[in-house]
Amino acid sequence: MTAPLAAYEGIVGATVLRQLRQFGEKLSGIRVVHVNSTREGGGVAEILEWMARLMLELGVTASWEILHGNPGFFEITKAIHNGLQGHHVEISSKDWKVYEDVNEANLDRLRPHLEEADLVFIHDPQPAHLLRLCDRRKGKWIWRAHIDISRPYRPVWKGIRPIVEGYDASIFSMAEFAQPLPHPQFLVPPSIDPLSEKNRDLSPAEIEAVRSEYGLDPSRPLLVQISRFDRFKDPVGVIEAYRMVRKVSPVQLVLAGGGATDDPEGKAVLEDVMEAAGNDPDIHVLLLPPDAHRTINALQRLATIILQKSTREGFGLVVTEGMWKGKPVIGGDVGGIRLQVVNHHTGFLVNTPEGAAHRIRYFLHHQDSIDRMGATAREFVRENFLLTRHIREYLTLMLVTLRDIKANFVNV
Amino acid sequence: MTPFEVKDCALLTRMSGLPPAFNLRELRERIAACGDNVLFHHYCETTLRATFDNPDYRNDFAVWSKLYLGDRVLAERLGILDPYLFPSLGELRAATVEVIDERLGELTMIPWARAGDEFFFMEATTVMFSTGVRISHPSELADAVRKMTNGSIYFHFLEARRRPTIGKDDFTSWLLENEDGGRNLPYIEALASIDYQFHTLPDLRVELATRLSGLEEAK
Numbered sequence: 133m134t135a136p137l138a139a140y141e142g143i144v145g146a147t148v149l150r151q152l153r154q155f156g157e158k159l160s161g162i163r164v165v166h167v168n169s170t171r172e173g174g175g176v177a178e179i180l181e182w183m184a185r186l187m188l189e190l191g192v193t194a195s196w197e198i199l200h201g202n203p204g205f206f207e208i209t210k211a212i213h214n215g216l217q218g219h220h221v222e223i224s225s226k227d228w229k230v231y232e233d234v235n236e237a238n239l240d241r242l243r244p245h246l247e248e249a250d251l252v253f254i255h256d257p258q259p260a261h262l263l264r265l266c267d268r269r270k271g272k273w274i275w276r277a278h279i280d281i282s283r284p285y286r287p288v289w290k291g292i293r294p295i296v297e298g299y300d301a302s303i304f305s306m307a308e309f310a311q312p313l314p315h316p317q318f319l320v321p322p323s324i325d326p327l328s329e330k331n332r333d334l335s336p337a338e339i340e341a342v343r344s345e346y347g348l349d350p351s352r353p354l355l356v357q358i359s360r361f362d363r364f365k366d367p368v369g370v371i372e373a374y375r376m377v378r379k380v381s382p383v384q385l386v387l388a389g390g391g392a393t394d395d396p397e398g399k400a401v402l403e404d405v406m407e408a409a410g411n412d413p414d415i416h417v418l419l420l421p422p423d424a425h426r427t428i429n430a431l432q433r434l435a436t437i438i439l440q441k442s443t444r445e446g447f448g449l450v451v452t453e454g455m456w457k458g459k460p461v462i463g464g465d466v467g468g469i470r471l472q473v474v475n476h477h478t479g480f481l482v483n484t485p486e487g488a489a490h491r492i493r494y495f496l497h498h499q500d501s502i503d504r505m506g507a508t509a510r511e512f513v514r515e516n517f518l519l520t521r522h523i524r525e526y527l528t529l530m531l532v533t534l535r536d537i538k539a540n541f542v543n544v
Numbered sequence: 545m546t547p548f549e550v551k552d553c554a555l556l557t558r559m560s561g562l563p564p565a566f567n568l569r570e571l572r573e574r575i576a577a578c579g580d581n582v583l584f585h586h587y588c589e590t591t592l593r594a595t596f597d598n599p600d601y602r603n604d605f606a607v608w609s610k611l612y613l614g615d616r617v618l619a620e621r622l623g624i625l626d627p628y629l630f631p632s633l634g635e636l637r638a639a640t641v642e643v644i645d646e647r648l649g650e651l652t653m654i655p656w657a658r659a660g661d662e663f664f665f666m667e668a669t670t671v672m673f674s675t676g677v678r679i680s681h682p683s684e685l686a687d688a689v690r691k692m693t694n695g696s697i698y699f700h701f702l703e704a705r706r707r708p709t710i711g712k713d714d715f716t717s718w719l720l721e722n723e724d725g726g727r728n729l730p731y732i733e734a735l736a737s738i739d740y741q742f743h744t745l746p747d748l749r750v751e752l753a754t755r756l757s758g759l760e761e762a763k
Contacts, residue, residue, distance in 0.1 A: 147691050151552055154673060282660070307664035310559050317559040319666065321594050474597045509596070515694075515746055516594035528554040528671050540581045543672045 134182040135327040137189050143326050144520045152520060155527040156190030158544055162530065163271070164194040165249040167242065169209065169258035171198055172422040173390055174360070175322065175449040176255050176278050182325045182519055183526070190527070197242055199259040205234040209258045210397055215288025216257065216281045217364065217444045228291055235261035251530055253303075260295045272533050275299040278322070279446045280309045280467045301533060305447040305468055318529055321471065322447045323522035324456060324513070329425035331456055334433060342430035346416055348384060353496055356386045356435035358428050358453075361401040361419070364444040365389075366464065368408045369485045371415060373441065376489035378414070381496050386431055388418035432457045436502065437495050438479075441488050445469050452517050455479075455509035460502055462491045472517075476501075478509040545722045547678040548715070550688065553695040553703075555592040555668050557585070562665040567656035568613060571605070571663055572644040580633040581667040587627035587636065588706070589668050591745055592698050602741050603627070605640065608663045613655040618647045626741060628705035672699060682719060682731045686756035694745035701748065702740060730759050 141149055164187060166180050180196050187194035201209070208231055211221040238259075243266065246252055250271040254260055256278055263273050275296045281289070281304075289311070296302060296313065303318045304310040310317050324331055348354060355374060359365040367387050374385040387405060389398075402419060409415040420427055432438060438454035440463040447468030451461050455472065461479035463469035473479040480491040495502050515521075531537070531544060560582045565571040575583065586604040599607045601623030610619035621643045630636040648654070657663070675696070679688045689697070700714040709717060716735050719728040734755040743751055 145691075147693050150675070151554075151693050151695070154552070154675065155554070158673075307559060307666055308660065310664075312561075319557040319559070472596045477598075478596055512596045516596070521594055524554055525556060528556045528669075531671060532556055532669050537669060537671075539669070540584075540667065541670045541672065 134185040134325065137186060139327055140518075140520060143514065144518060148520050152190060152524055152527070155524065155531070156192065159527060159530055159534075160191035162192050162251065162534065163249045164192055164251045164253070164530070165245045166194070166196045166253045166255060167199060167246075167259045167262065168196075168255035169199045169201060169206075175447070178325070178328070178330070178449070179322055179519075179522070180255070182328070183523060186519070186523055187526075190523075192527075192530075195245060197245055199235065199238050199242075199262070201234045201258070205230060212257050212288055212292065213279060214364075215285040216292065217279055218283045218285055219364075219444075220285050221288065223288060223291060232261050235259060236265055238262070239265050250534060254299070257292055257295075260292065263298050264295065272300040273298075274529075274533065275302045277302060277304050277309065280306075280444060281311055282308050284311070301529075303529070306471055308470075309446075309467070320522065320525045320529065321468070321517065322449055322452075323517045323519045324449055324452045325519045326456060326514075330429050331453055332429070334426065334430055338426070339430045339433050342427055343434055346386070346418065346431075348386070348416070348434065353381065353383045353436040354386065354434055355383055355437055355439055355492060356388070356431050356454075357439040357441065358388050358432065358450050359440065359442070360389045361398045361405060363397075363401055364442055366441045366443050367401070367405045369443075370439055370441050370488070371405070371408045372485035373439075373488035373492065374415065376485065377492045377496070381493065383436075383492070383496070384414045384416070386416045386418065386435075388416075388420055388428065388431055390420045390422045390424060428453075429457075432459065435459055437462060437492060439488065439492075440464065440469055441482065441485075442466055442469060448472065452513055455506075456513045458506040458510045460495065460505035460509060462488055462495075476505075478505055478512065545680065545724075546718070547680045548685075548688075548718045550675045550677040550679065550692065550696055551672055551699050552675050552693055553592075553670050553672040553699045555589055555670055555695075557589075557593060557666050557668045560585075560665040560667045564662035564664050565657075566659075566662045567654050568609075568615070568618070568644065568648060568651075569654050571608075572641060572648065574663075574665055575605070575637065575644070576641050578665060579667065580637075582665050583633050583637055583640075584627075584706075585667045586665075587625075588703065589670065591702065592694065598744055604663075608657075609655075612657040612661040612663070615647070615655045617650075618644070618655075621647070628702070628711065628740075631710055670703075682728055683760055685715065685731065686753050686760060689749060689756060690753040692749060694749070697745050697749050697752070701735075701752065731756065734759055 168176050170177050184194045184196040208227045215221040246266050247268050252273045255276045301316045303320050305321050357370050409417050438459045438461045440451045442464040445467030451472045454461050461473050463473040465481040465483050473481050482488045565574050590604050601607050606619045606623035609615045704714040719732050
């Protein structure tokens, strides 16, 4: 449950909240609909949970709708997702038909919300086809791409591009993720909710309870990677890095993640991870339920070092979450991780298991660096990557789009 | 005394539509041809963008030259260009192109960035609005600054320098307009003593508040 806006004052200050309320007054009564394909699991659902509620509190009539699909649909959209991130996948014309049919099957339920809205935000490719079906729409439609589509597998991009070209604008998390499109392409990095179950302060007793529950040794350093069991997160590479460090330092590793209803590939990846972990008692592979937010929170706080050794990544909100807990991050040199992890400043970027092992060993012998980089990282998150900055940019975007502002400087 | 009206602004960044630059020659060509808004964004508005870095240089061209072209000489020469000291963006553009041309003349190979590290040209819309907060006396300035958003600090202390009177921040202009027998002079001198090129906006807020509150404590 998202906290009321006033609850954030102690974290971001009263001035920031005043600014949001002033923006809200200028958008009072505007009808906004967000659509994605899952209510739980993954960073997008987490963002929409608070965004819809806080927009309502700021006076915007916001709602959050879900595109319902079946396992076959999610197999296809997962392939589209992977293809947009550069993976070579086969999507047949029959698959594209299933994709369109599921969008169409949702239409009757969603049409009243979509056609009456002043602004519709469609998140990621799953519900993107709805635009073509809503021929009586009267508002502006914006496609929000949460993933890195900088080097898509061309056949998949050729399937999606004609769909998203029809939107009035698109939003990418970083310039590096964008593709040329015939409409304005806004850049809005995502953010975290510091008062969510996953990020709020926890009592020492609760943190220790999680340590005991999973049999973690308090006397030895703990490496933690939190992510879906997804090949792009390279969990097997993390195990390789751990094994290299283990030869010289007595570390423990936690690989923890939940599944998402729109990610059918997770089971196969989890099996590969279990096989790679073998019988090592110091590798803890935890498949957590979607609501295990406090457990994830505690694991991040228990971590000595946080890892996110992805080979492809959208923004990588889990990195932001780790930093919010005052931890440095060793991350893959890809996607949004590059925006967040600055070498020797907030952590280290690595390209291989060997690189990760090297940096882990460095940190294990430089506690002062862990403390300094962790503190720096937390302040950067406070200043730039909390939901208050994110919602301000959305409100600005809504003002600019609804008023069709073309100028580069405008007084409202 | 005319009250000072505190304004705030928010930045909405977007792609400029220019192709990215993969090497120094492409950077030079794009800078020579891009719109003023693109140049302004990478020199001035960049400080308002969300970031995890506190780079050595305050403009994106210098940062890219250092990090991705690996050309520290060029980074130093670009990094010292202060956009607020140029009377116009045209002159800032000419100076930037001149620095790059000079460097291209010194090099035997054109520095290039690897794929994924190219320079992306962006621009932004700045939405400005009144906060309803007013400052009625210079003695209130320190406290007011402490409560300002990054947007207000940017608008009044940095962006103001590009508006007439060129080179003056809004606080200084207000103090000068309401000068009363030299009483505002210590405030004006305190503001002028801050080298804004070396601060992030949160740091700048602290620096401004510290300098101004120091005057109150000295009274």
